[in-house]
Amino acid sequence: MRVLIPFDPRKPKTRLGGVLSADERRAFAEAMLRDVLGAVRNADATPLVLSTAEIELDGVSVRVDERPLSPAVNAYRRETTGPLCVLLADLPLVTCKAIDRLLEPAADIVIAPGLGGGTNALAIRHPDFRVDYHGSSYLDHRDAARAVGASVATVDSFRLGVDVDEPADIVEVLLHGSGRADAWLRDAGFRLDSQSGRVTAVRISDEMTA
């Protein structure tokens, strides 16, 4: 299965601006991408990074398309036939097993919802389905699938459901990650803090200067 991984190396993860500098956000985003690429390879699938700018990734195929996410994905889809997965690049908890579960249901469209109604992963086996990641894309993609007569299934996965967009998501990487993104955060001084109700992430360097 071909797995498309959209990636924006220019200004990634702006909502992490409160806890990471622009350079750090780029490095962390690339660490997450590399975790996703590792999981795809372990699932015996073929990754293709759909990037808004040139990027060097040790032999992984890269297609550059400067357009926003949805038109760029749909342009690639129109050029291809056969099944396609689309996996977001900010899923550092993803494992080959989670990818296998995305491929398991026999439905035309399989969706792994993200926290807050996004679409973190898609398996597309219908020729007429197009993506639209704007807004509540999980519900929209279900509607879009039905509109073209495609059957839909949802994958119940925490590892596919946690995309790292906001500072509160960092704790999940520290808790459940074991790859480059987790290592990058620990190198940058992030640690678990279980003082409050839910565990949170604190940055030791911040604490020391506070």
Add this chain to the structure above:
Amino acid sequence: MRVLIPFDPRKPKTRLGGVLSADERRAFAEAMLRDVLGAVRNADATPLVLSTAEIELDGVSVRVDERPLSPAVNAYRRETTGPLCVLLADLPLVTCKAIDRLLEPAADIVIAPGLGGGTNALAIRHPDFRVDYHGSSYLDHRDAARAVGASVATVDSFRLGVDVDEPADIVEVLLHGSGRADAWLRDAGFRLDSQSGRVTAVRISDEMTA
């Protein structure tokens, strides 16, 4: 399989105090509990509600224990033999399929982590394992299992992973719920709002008075 469902009907869901009154929090907590009970029954398991106070639940067995969560669960565990599940009462997305997945792994201890490092569901098949829900209980429970020589598995489930503690969690019920908790929220005026990056929940009645 016997499924223990701890529930505190006295002052439930205090962290939802910013969006729900005390009476509303009690009603919403009970709606979530009833969703969990429905899923347990659909999974052909036997629910037992471990409540801090008397509560009437249409024929469901209730054991009253006023102690905090962990000592109350461990006291019950000490009186029983054989496998036991412990499922939190604030998991309104849980389905019988998700419960089946909790029971699938052959490990002595199976854990479904919640957002922020909690333990939302446990399958316990080892006689010496005891629970401790304080702090980062997901990691602590893994350690506790290993300390008594029990094998551990983790269930990768979004539906078991989303516990409703904070206002931001309400959106997941509106997106993925289909039971009493979802209906209760809609009756109370909650709707999806996809203006921002992630979809959020707004309360129409609040908007109108704002």
